[in-house]
Amino acid sequence: MLEKMEEFDSERVVEEFEAITKDAEKVQREALKKILEQNESAEYLQNLGLNGRIDPEGFKACVPLVTHNELEPYIQRIVDGDPSPILTGKPITTISLSSGTTQGKPKFIPFNEELMESTMQIFRTSFAFRNREFPIGNGKALQLIYSSKQFKTKGGLAAGTATTNVFRNSKFKRTMKAMQSQSCSPDEVIFGPDFHQSLYCHLLCGLIFREEVQFITSTFAHSIIHAFITFEQVWEELCSDIRYGILSSRITVPSIRTAMSKLLKPNPELADLIHRKCTGLSNWYRLIPELFPNAKYIYGILTGSMEPYLKKLRHYAGELPLLSADYGASEGWIGANVNPHLPPELATFAVLPNIGFFEFIPLRDNIENQDHNGMESSLLCEEPEPVGLTEVKIGEEYEIVLTNFAGLYRYRLGDAVKVVGFHNSTPELKFVCRRNLLLTINIDKNTEKDLQVAVEAAATLLEEEKLDVVDFSSHVDTSTDPGHYVIFWEINGVASEEVLQECCNCLDRSFIDAGYVSSRKVKTIGALELRVLRRGTFHKILDHYLGLGAAVSQFKTPRCVGPTNNLVLQILCANVVKSYFSTAF
Numbered sequence: 001m002l003e004k005m006e007e008f009d010s011e012r013v014v015e016e017f018e019a020i021t022k023d024a025e026k027v028q029r030e031a032l033k034k035i036l037e038q039n040e041s042a043e044y045l046q047n048l049g050l051n052g053r054i055d056p057e058g059f060k061a062c063v064p065l066v067t068h069n070e071l072e073p074y075i076q077r078i079v080d081g082d083p084s085p086i087l088t089g090k091p092i093t094t095i096s097l098s099s100g101t102t103q104g105k106p107k108f109i110p111f112n113e114e115l116m117e118s119t120m121q122i123f124r125t126s127f128a129f130r131n132r133e134f135p136i137g138n139g140k141a142l143q144l145i146y147s148s149k150q151f152k153t154k155g156g157l158a159a160g161t162a163t164t165n166v167f168r169n170s171k172f173k174r175t176m177k178a179m180q181s182q183s184c185s186p187d188e189v190i191f192g193p194d195f196h197q198s199l200y201c202h203l204l205c206g207l208i209f210r211e212e213v214q215f216i217t218s219t220f221a222h223s224i225i226h227a228f229i230t231f232e233q234v235w236e237e238l239c240s241d242i243r244y245g246i247l248s249s250r251i252t253v254p255s256i257r258t259a260m261s262k263l264l265k266p267n268p269e270l271a272d273l274i275h276r277k278c279t280g281l282s283n284w285y286r287l288i289p290e291l292f293p294n295a296k297y298i299y300g301i302l303t304g305s306m307e308p309y310l311k312k313l314r315h316y317a318g319e320l321p322l323l324s325a326d327y328g329a330s331e332g333w334i335g336a337n338v339n340p341h342l343p344p345e346l347a348t349f350a351v352l353p354n355i356g357f358f359e360f361i362p363l364r365d366n367i368e369n370q371d372h373n374g375m376e377s378s379l380l381c382e383e384p385e386p387v388g389l390t391e392v393k394i395g396e397e398y399e400i401v402l403t404n405f406a407g408l409y410r411y412r413l414g415d416a417v418k419v420v421g422f423h424n425s426t427p428e429l430k431f432v433c434r435r436n437l438l439l440t441i442n443i444d445k446n447t448e449k450d451l452q453v454a455v456e457a458a459a460t461l462l463e464e465e466k467l468d469v470v471d472f473s474s475h476v477d478t479s480t481d482p483g484h485y486v487i488f489w490e491i492n493g494v495a496s497e498e499v500l501q502e503c504c505n506c507l508d509r510s511f512i513d514a515g516y517v518s519s520r521k522v523k524t525i526g527a528l529e530l531r532v533l534r535r536g537t538f539h540k541i542l543d544h545y546l547g548l549g550a551a552v553s554q555f556k557t558p559r560c561v562g563p564t565n566n567l568v569l570q571i572l573c574a575n576v577v578k579s580y581f582s583t584a585f
Ligand code: AMP
Pocket: 098, 099, 100, 162, 301, 302, 303, 304, 305, 325, 326, 327, 328, 329, 330, 331, 413, 415, 431, 433, 434, 554
């Protein structure tokens, strides 16, 4: 029987969004009421003595702000199979694993149908706005998406990354179809057990359907870059597969081979065309529009820790627009990009007031409240009270606190955002960075953003040698006295000693935080060290995370490797080819 095709009515979706954002405060009250009524019987809420209160004031008075740490014992009982209403009224049957970038191990987070529904609502909303400005034709999307390993917890719950839980849900496929965005790869490729084989086949499917591909997408920019770097290495093999209609022997998973054999037919003309295109390119500039002549844009999360990949992405994309995808986390979605024309550096996210209850902790001087290991203290003493969604102020920075339909109440997400405007009465946020401090030894405090700015400044010195930083990370080395910052760089070639020494000095000078500069001057922080890594080191780190059950679709390079992430630190340290100490101070 034919599956009923879902109609996508852009105008209706836009109207719905306009309606819920007109009186965001009212919608927030209703969302909270719904969450608390649905979960009234949850042990967690009962213990807090909510006694049926459903108003924001009562909620805030009874329920404390928490981090994942405080909820872990409750979540663990769910994971272990306790069927009683612990965090939610209805039992949780699926668990999401967050990427676990910072701590080195994934966190367990409850997932349910309501989270799935809000994911689809966010996707539909941003698509409706996107399609008004960048309409796509009837075709397919090259979706560079992957499933993580799914497994059953001790208590029999299905567990996988949040993206995997979404991709596996039938609503995802239906929504993609309705939005003319269905993947050109078969399910066997998306859900294949081996990421490298899936990636190869995604590229092959993209080439087979090259005329139909309307856009290229992945959850995060990292996977798009990773795919095209791989293309540079395997393109001749891909051409050969297309020429003879025989799949490379590197694909060994039987289900993928069977699915691909249905698509792959000998096509020497296409193979010649791709071969001609690839050999005609200069340093792979404009690779994407050459391969996919009808692509209208590239779409994915391009903000925050993905910004360092923009330069490379623009190189592959040429004139194709880069459109930023929405803002959310395994814990729940937050905002949709309803201004798709803005470049990634300026992208904003309008909060959907009906998908959760949102609070915002003003950040101003808060950074003082963090301890010296770069970890956030959950017992912040003089922290300002969180404000409501419609009480935030333009120009101010906040940490997001989330209450969702899947058992998280007043949960600190750990992200810093800046309010840059309002859409009707809901704020438009700019992502700033993960809130936990990255680099700190004594009175110095540098965030992920500070590190990114320093690396960008120093990387311009490499441009003279036509080289780029492929990826980077950092570490606080306290084994020396005094302790010092270590910055790890993987570069796409060999730079001269003089330039690297200059880069190292520039990095040291680019951390302009007063605590750092003064400590460097009096030498209570030692000279910054730049450690240059062997090519492919960050691929090893990606593989390490995949081994832990992470998904490529959600992978984010850890920008600071702390003591809890010893294995990643070992990989980095074992691959250092040369190190430089700053002479800037
Ligand atoms: P995960 O733990 O894998 O679910 O990752 C969620 C985290 O990814 C968020 O808390 C953010 O730090 C980051 N993130 C998600 N969406 C965006 C975005 N649009 N821009 C920047 N960072 C994002």
